Amino acid sequence: MQRTMTTPGTLVELDEERAGSVASDVQSSLAGDRLIVVANTLPVRGERRADGRGWSFAWDEDSLLLEVLYVGSLRADVPPAEQDDVAQALLERFRCVPAFLPKDLCDRFYHGFCKHGGRFDRSQWEAYVLANKLFSQRVIEVLNPEDDYVWELYRSLPVRDEILKSLLNCDLIGFHTFDYARHFLSCCSRMLGIEYQSKRGYIGLDYFGRTVGIKIMPVGINMTQLQSLLQHPDLERQVAELRNQFNRKTVLLGVDDMDIFKGIDLKILAFEQMLKTHTKWQGRAVLVQIANPKGGSSKDLEELQAEIKESCQRINDQFGRPGYSPVVVINRTLSSIERMAYYTIAECVVVSAVRDGMNLTPYEYIVCRQGLAGFDDSGDNRPRGKSMLVVSEFIGCSPSLSGAIRVNPWNTDSTAEAMNECIALSDNEKQLRHEKHYRYVSSHDVSYWSKSFIHDFERSCRDHFRRKCWGVGLGFGFRVVALDRNFKKLTVDSIVEDYKKSKSRVILLDYDGTLVPQTTMNKTPNETVVSMMNTLCADKKNVVFIVSGRGRDSLEKWFYPCPELGIAAEHGYFMRWNRDEQWQIQNQTSEFGWMHMAEPVMKLYTEATDGSYIETKESALVWHHQDADPGFGSSQAKEMLDHLESVLANEPVSVKSGQHIVEVKPQAVSKGFVAEKILSTLMEKGRQADFVLCIGDDRSDEDMFEKIADIMKRSMVDPQTSLYACTVGQKPSKAIYYLDDANDVLNMLEALADASEEDGSGSPEETSGLSTPEQE
């Protein structure tokens, strides 16, 4: 996040000095453009020295190493007294900034919250929040908001609102697969009502004035690192030992962390099934399962381990013989070289996780099976390696491995068949599949992935230098908001002051979402609103209008007790200056043949979208989807908007979406024209306005804000006019002011009502007069 200023509560601008005051000693020693990677664990392994004095650290060769500054936790329990020294050493030697998480917190946040598939546990969620807080404190210590890019690597996203909204403070959010991104986008739509747009191949979500980029790119492995391990002198020896141990048997291999999502139990059952149905493999095939212990304990994990043990016992009893154990489970963490030796001898790797992030096991396997041989000299550029994969369709690497056999791991029979097919295929077929995979894995490695991300990252942040971002709120309420430089909260004192000074005022008020909250079921204005309208209207300096998309019947009924109130209904198709006046009809629109074209289209969508309905107004048709399934309703609305636009392309209408509605209305009708009409009528009567207040919450109100700004330029109002164009809710708008909600609007109007004079006082020449042009 660049150029972001953070402050609790409402919008208050921080000056550059204060914003930069988070700079620490660490930061000043690492000045310049930097990328900070925040991840659960640092790519460093730490061990207490044998003599017990101090610590030794080394890069973790299983991690993805990038030339960046890392912030993350350390996989070692460092006592508080030693933490400062360890932090200093890690920063100087590894560019790593450790967040020291107490072991108990680590267990609850990672093994508990992130890895537990059962019921929601609030204390684990609190641990997750606390752990993230500790991470963020470390990030803040080293962050230079003007120069740094922060890249956060999340491993799981199991909680809804808070995590979703916090994530949307980012500029770019990456996913390994389209499938994961699709779920995320659907959550944004269903929970927050935000729809994505796709422009030139890039997906973006508009949120609080910013565009949050969505990137889909699976991570790769570190080819350089793996290839150097392939040259390790121990590898050849270890491969030879394993070949000897498995003595020409066909090895199927599983390499997984021991946790409840990896489907190790399902894999073993499928292997048993394969031995039963394809008996030729009895005595010839071995399943080697490396189960890397990850620490942590739970009832689920204990049950799983007991089940695995029991299955292995059963299979080995039934199919084993001297010198042959069909299932071998290795319950320890292997060194990288040992693991590579197993990959090298395996005919097939089986990944049967029921859920996983990316899972790079198949990628490592493919590279090991290629070995250092490169391409042979037969001239056809064909690698000599053979590799076969059975992969769960629920893991991130699955879509990239087009030569693998994809399975639903819950389906034991089909996984068993896939295992058989993999090992039984011809060598030629195995080579072709391997070739395809190797080309992909070797070209889409981690450096390709990180370059692509950094490129998109820079593109997403490019705009920041032109716009102003603000940090608003605290904790989970924190949002990054990009707004126009002049956008500010409307303060009651300043508007009241201008109100009192002015002599001819125009007050234009939208209805839904402005005078009544969008969430209220009963839309009738309450007594306070009615009485406030009357007080404002009683001041002869005021012209007050309700400017709404609603039909004239309801507005007329609701505001019957307000005889002096002007009403513009159906976005101004109908207008009257007070209750005694006849409705004026926007006379440029008399052709409504388009309704016969629009209605059947809306009917189609209504039939297909449970909870939706059509509202037929005198000049417009509205399709409502507020009561439909949120995700489905908004996707149908999008589709309908396109559909109507193409059907009505040659008609004089506009098709617009609003708060859970899609509306078709005459082109010549808009709230902007209403504003223009009122102000020009007053000007013609020599009562140019010198105070204009215009408030609204949705897109149709933006027409008013735009038109009023234009009117100011065209001198239709007094050059000294106090112009208050105000949107409801902090969001990008053509208005210069905002109020937070309908409550704020009512408080502000109440202050204006209090400052009003019942008969407008002043001398007659000073008043604008409320009589309509017609009455005069």
Ligand SMILES: O=P(O)(O)OC[C@H]1O[C@H](O[C@H]2O[C@H](CO)[C@@H](O)[C@H](O)[C@H]2O)[C@H](O)[C@@H](O)[C@@H]1O
């Ligand atoms: O211009 P406004 O005063 O903001 O009115 C705009 C629309 O208001 C009505 O729709 C709204 O209320 C409906 C419930 O009464 C709700 O279902 C919908 O989502 C809201 O947008 C009215 O029915 C529309 O014709 C107006 O255009």
